[in-house]
Amino acid sequence: MDLDDLCFHVNSKISKIKKTLQLRHIGQDPSLNNVLSKVTYEMHLLCELLNKVETEVQRQETVAKSLKELQATVERDFKEASHLGDNIPPHLPKKCPNSNSVPGEAPPVDVKVVVQEPAKKPVKEKHIKEMELITVQEFANVPAYMKNRLTYEQINHFIEDLNKAVVGKYKIMHQPLKTLNNVARKQLGRFKEEETQDTKGQFFIVEQDIKEFTQVKVDKRFHGMLSILRHCHRIRELRRKGIVRYLIC
Structure with a gap:
């Protein structure tokens, strides 16, 4: 450290001591009491605001962590569902579509009143027992x-x-x-x-x-x-x- 740096350091300390001495007696000045009260009140509000901001930041971090976990779960379920969809066992029974229906078209509604002949009693088909598939x-x-x-x-x-x-x-x-x-x-x-x-x-x-x-x-x-x-x-x-x-x- 040279002489100029030493002088700057000493002068900085002297300046801080002067400001401290000036602030030491500021509370004794009646004209500045109101200013000090306002500053104290604003500082109190600022501290409360900072506490609320900190609480909100913590809450947002918790929400972000939960969303990441949910995203990982959804992605895993999606992969499993896609795998199941691509690997459906061929022996599973499939629903047979109505041969008279057109995909995407609602069934027609018959509004005509027709007098029908008495329907013949359908012949009951005898049941044939089949083996169930292995689980x-x-x-x-x-x-x-x-x-x-x-x-x-x-x-x-x-x-x-x-x-x-x-x-x-x-x-x-x-x-x-x-x-x-x-x-x-x-x-x-x-x-x-x-x-x-x-x-x-x-x-x-x-x-x-x-x-x-x-x-x-x-x-x-x-x-x-x-x-x-x-x-x-x-x-x-x-x-x-x-x-x-x-x-x-």
Whole structure:
């Protein structure tokens, strides 16, 4: 530090001491009392305002943090929903649109009064019992040695194929004999020969039905999938006279 810097430093200290001495006696001047009171009041208001600003800033920071968390949650849910939308299992049932309706067009309203003939009583269609699809939880509980390399989707496709055989067989059995062609009549004869006292009131198929109504190959993989269906209580086997009957549970 040179001499000029030292002089500047000393003069600055002397100036501050003079101002302090002047302010020390300002409260004793009656003419300045009102000014000091106003300054004190304004300082008090300023402190309150600063406290409110600080509180609001803290609140806004909390809101901003919550909004960021909400944004992250929405983005995660959107990704999951998009993934589900792009990977809908093909075996899920889909709503069949009305063939007479036009997309985006409201159904027409018929305002005419028409005297209709008495409607004939509809023929009640007989119910055909089908296997329910395997759930994800059920498939997870299947022992690994049964699954081998089979997937959840493959098992449910297999169930859908077996249901085709069930429906194909029992539609023939529920039709009047006179409406059947020669092939269907021969099939009906075989169906009745395969029935026993134990199958009365039950829905079942045999390997021949699977061959005739589906494209499923009766091989080692076929029997492996049947083991999973037995484990999940979708079918049970009944062996009589050299024929294995797969009863729908």
